[in-house]
Amino acid sequence: MNQTFLPWIIISCSALLIMLFTAIKRDHLYNSMLCSSGLIIAFIAQVLVVKTEGYRSVLILVDSPTALLSALLILLALLVSLLLYPWLKSLNEPKEEYYILFLLATQGALIVAASDHFASFFLGLELLSLSIVPMIVYQDKKPKAQEAAVKYFVLSALASAFILMGVALLYFYTGSLSFSALTLDFSTLIEPNPKGASVAYQVALILLLVGIAFKLSMAPCHLWVADVFEGAPLPTAALLATLSKAAVFILLLRLFTQGHWQQYPTLITVLSMIAAASMLLGNLLALLQAQLLRLLAYSSIGHFGYLLLAVLAIQPVAGLSSVESLATEAAIYYLFAYTVTLLGVFLLLMLLAGQQSSVNFTIYRLRGLFWEQPCIAIMLAILFLSLAGIPLTIGFVGKFYLTFAAVNSQLWWLLGTLVISSLLGLFYYLRIILMMVEKPREVSQNSVAANVHNVLVLSFLALTVVGIGVFPGPLAALILEVVGS
Amino acid sequence: MLTELIAILLVGALLAWVSELISPHLAKWVALLSLLVALVPLRSLVILANHSGPQNWIVNESTVWISRFNISFHLALDGLSLLLVLLTFFMGFIALLSAWKEITYRCGFFYFNLLCSLAGVVGVFCALDLMLFFVFWEVMLVPMYLLIAIWGYENRRYAALKFFLFTQAGGLVMLLSICALVLLHYQSSGQISFDYQDLIHHQLSDTAAFWVMLGFFIAFVIKLPIVPFHTWLADAHTQAPTAVSVILAAVLLKTGGYGLLRFALPMFPAASIEIAPYVMVIAVISIIYGAIMAFAQQDLKRLVAYSSVSHMGFVLLGCYALTLQAWQGAILQMLAHGVSTAALFALVGAIQYRYHSRDLAALGGLWQVIPKLSAMLLFFVIASLGMPGLGNFVAEFLVLVGSFKTDPKITIAAASGLILAAIYSLRIAQQTLFGPLKLGKSFDLDGREISMMLSMVLLLLWMGLHPQPLLDIALQSVSQLPIGAKL
Numbered sequence: 026m027n028q029t030f031l032p033w034i035i036i037s038c039s040a041l042l043i044m045l046f047t048a049i050k051r052d053h054l055y056n057s058m059l060c061s062s063g064l065i066i067a068f069i070a071q072v073l074v075v076k077t078e079g080y081r082s083v084l085i086l087v088d089s090p091t092a093l094l095s096a097l098l099i100l101l102a103l104l105v106s107l108l109l110y111p112w113l114k115s116l117n118e119p120k121e122e123y124y125i126l127f128l129l130a131t132q133g134a135l136i137v138a139a140s141d142h143f144a145s146f147f148l149g150l151e152l153l154s155l156s157i158v159p160m161i162v163y164q165d166k167k168p169k170a171q172e173a174a175v176k177y178f179v180l181s182a183l184a185s186a187f188i189l190m191g192v193a194l195l196y197f198y199t200g201s202l203s204f205s206a207l208t209l210d211f212s213t214l215i216e217p218n219p220k221g222a223s224v225a226y227q228v229a230l231i232l233l234l235v236g237i238a239f240k241l242s243m244a245p246c247h248l249w250v251a252d253v254f255e256g257a258p259l260p261t262a263a264l265l266a267t268l269s270k271a272a273v274f275i276l277l278l279r280l281f282t283q284g285h286w287q288q289y290p291t292l293i294t295v296l297s298m299i300a301a302a303s304m305l306l307g308n309l310l311a312l313l314q315a316q317l318l319r320l321l322a323y324s325s326i327g328h329f330g331y332l333l334l335a336v337l338a339i340q341p342v343a344g345l346s347s348v349e350s351l352a353t354e355a356a357i358y359y360l361f362a363y364t365v366t367l368l369g370v371f372l373l374l375m376l377l378a379g380q381q382s383s384v385n386f387t388i389y390r391l392r393g394l395f396w397e398q399p400c401i402a403i404m405l406a407i408l409f410l411s412l413a414g415i416p417l418t419i420g421f422v423g424k425f426y427l428t429f430a431a432v433n434s435q436l437w438w439l440l441g442t443l444v445i446s447s448l449l450g451l452f453y454y455l456r457i458i459l460m461m462v463e464k465p466r467e468v469s470q471n472s473v474a475a476n477v478h479n480v481l482v483l484s485f486l487a488l489t490v491v492g493i494g495v496f497p498g499p500l501a502a503l504i505l506e507v508v509g510s
Numbered sequence: 511m512l513t514e515l516i517a518i519l520l521v522g523a524l525l526a527w528v529s530e531l532i533s534p535h536l537a538k539w540v541a542l543l544s545l546l547v548a549l550v551p552l553r554s555l556v557i558l559a560n561h562s563g564p565q566n567w568i569v570n571e572s573t574v575w576i577s578r579f580n581i582s583f584h585l586a587l588d589g590l591s592l593l594l595v596l597l598t599f600f601m602g603f604i605a606l607l608s609a610w611k612e613i614t615y616r617c618g619f620f621y622f623n624l625l626c627s628l629a630g631v632v633g634v635f636c637a638l639d640l641m642l643f644f645v646f647w648e649v650m651l652v653p654m655y656l657l658i659a660i661w662g663y664e665n666r667r668y669a670a671l672k673f674f675l676f677t678q679a680g681g682l683v684m685l686l687s688i689c690a691l692v693l694l695h696y697q698s699s700g701q702i703s704f705d706y707q708d709l710i711h712h713q714l715s716d717t718a719a720f721w722v723m724l725g726f727f728i729a730f731v732i733k734l735p736i737v738p739f740h741t742w743l744a745d746a747h748t749q750a751p752t753a754v755s756v757i758l759a760a761v762l763l764k765t766g767g768y769g770l771l772r773f774a775l776p777m778f779p780a781a782s783i784e785i786a787p788y789v790m791v792i793a794v795i796s797i798i799y800g801a802i803m804a805f806a807q808q809d810l811k812r813l814v815a816y817s818s819v820s821h822m823g824f825v826l827l828g829c830y831a832l833t834l835q836a837w838q839g840a841i842l843q844m845l846a847h848g849v850s851t852a853a854l855f856a857l858v859g860a861i862q863y864r865y866h867s868r869d870l871a872a873l874g875g876l877w878q879v880i881p882k883l884s885a886m887l888l889f890f891v892i893a894s895l896g897m898p899g900l901g902n903f904v905a906e907f908l909v910l911v912g913s914f915k916t917d918p919k920i921t922i923a924a925a926s927g928l929i930l931a932a933i934y935s936l937r938i939a940q941q942t943l944f945g946p947l948k949l950g951k952s953f954d955l956d957g958r959e960i961s962m963m964l965s966m967v968l969l970l971l972w973m974g975l976h977p978q979p980l981l982d983i984a985l986q987s988v989s990q991l992p993i994g995a996k997l
Binding site: 396410415416417421425428429432433440443444447448451452455456459462496497498501502505 | 575576577578579616641644645648649651652655656659660667670671674675678679682683685686689690692693
């Protein structure tokens, strides 16, 4: 044990403290502050340990990249937590429990991201998903929320079942649950039929992949995502879209590199097909979608398709050049860019929703926003341009990294899909921006109180998205240093 | 100095937006002022250009931007860039003046976008780092998109979206090409670099060069635009407000031609020579198709837009004829077409402002009520059809002379474009200016519009009567194309 686990301890302790305080006396404001301050301290502690040597045990591996990505996860949770108070205050539910679940979900995500063993991975994953289920229904008995929660719970259990089956098969062949045992040398196998073993091994990996695809809502396992995004309250949807998916993606990245998955052609084919299908299907489904949250859900399918491109670009068979670690850097940069941007969109939507408990966000609601709430509208427009990958935003830097890595690995037909689906994506992002610059209607539903709090959150987002978009150098250097070490 | 130039425009843009809070009329004065301030660095650039040697960049500025990929903020200017930057600023003034009374809705944001798009275009003409070039290339789209989408005519949303998607499609393909080029260069030299001067000397294998070149080519040709990628142009021009049509026609289309001359030809000489015959055929198809389509239009703006397709076909023909004269002609055609088409759009805009119609069938006999405007329209119509003594004639003639050496048959076919141009151009004059008066009285051009038009008249006359200084500057740029050495 060393300072590597400090953030984990802080977050778990905050959750426990809130639980204790709630048992003694319910006080919403104190608990909210406790939650946010816990996350702030955890974030600082996590940033401080990024460049230390890390920690490795049977269950957990915290190296520099993991530490950096954990910092990202804590940052995402922190940003959401800052806006929880006004929303929870307007609910007629008990409020403090949400913070406990929130912190536990964050802890689960951190465990998933740092796991080096299927046991810790599974525990972390269940902690994450099971905390999110009640957070989805946390909304004054709204039927849509209950439907979403049941859907998420059942499908998440199904995904877990797939993962467990895959893990069991892997254990059967390797005799170990550790990720480091994933590389299997078939020639030394005592098994009489090495070819059969190889097939069974790949089947196990594909089962595992199906489970992960469920969690990342990649095609064809994406059916739950739109309903859940639409039904869940905005903060939960934000957490699900960014924190939960980012954690699982980090795990996928680790499985891919540690297991040297690029040596299995079947697996690569399956992954490529998932990537292409996600890119096209996600963007096509979002194309004419008028519900903003469904649109975001579908676009997130597409974005994880892009991210998969970076994973597939790792250690290419025939690279144009031997730029080392480029694909990993690309995956991390894109993940950072996408999650921060998407979280920004959710935070802005939370500000726009204000005190209304049941929100129905169609894109028509944004009509004329630019002339009524120029600050919010400009931010939202920048965030959508970032999602579309237009230069001078962080999203473009991510997309550039991705393209660079994929060109290096010569994934031409996937790149073709990327170009087509980016154009499809641009269409609906531009449609939203167009809606915002339309002439306003008479009565506005959107109200945003311009308090210090909101201004702080907004300016932080603007600084991140545009600042890193214009000067991507420092973050690129940091990622290179972390990945290269 | 180039950085200052772009910075002045951007600061002016922000000030114009903010000034809207004080008074909506202040915005256009702020915009005008920032264009005037930009003349100071521009003037010193022109002075520098007169004193610099024939082989050098006039200005060359570079600072590190993204060290991870060795991307620098590298701006440089040679004769070709200088001409186009001057055109951009001139057209900035014209656009500003033609928007002066037309734009009344949210002026501040309009001038913000106008100046931002000008800054982006100047960046495109000066960037020598491929990544920087790409960033400017994409960034200038966003203000242009907003300009069309907010201030355009009835079908503006469709047009704006189409414009953005077409250009973005080309942009993404170019991004792939840039990445491939840089990685191939890295493979042989062991150094990541996006710099033009590093990459231009890199020798690619034939197949690689072909595919990489194709990516650039498609992006530039969509922008130019050439049949079959031209459909965005007619919609965007027709729906855009007058000032934006002026910028689109005069400046934005030229970025395509500039890209061909700056990047596609010099970086991939062998592959360019290989595809040149096919490209010339496409160019001729574009010339003739654009002219025929122009003839068939009822909407005046659409007609002028299609005539642009035809004229830009000459630019493409000139670029790929691969002779010095044709290149000079192509550059001069970009300038002359910029001025004459911008003037036509401004005049059509003026007619629309007065009569709220740009339908050829509804207009007629305008000479009887607004003679000054009609005289100007007649002049620019004649310029557009290639009357000797005006800039367009010199340009098209040079292109044809240059291409004749390369491929006589294609050149003869292209020359028919001049006759077709006469047909559709005279149709504009005949149907709007002469015949019985179909509409009521209106007011004629005011002092602002007359000074605007006269400046363009003089410029075209100068290009037509004494083009030698321009040709010298153009020659200095094109003679440096390494492709010349290969022929």
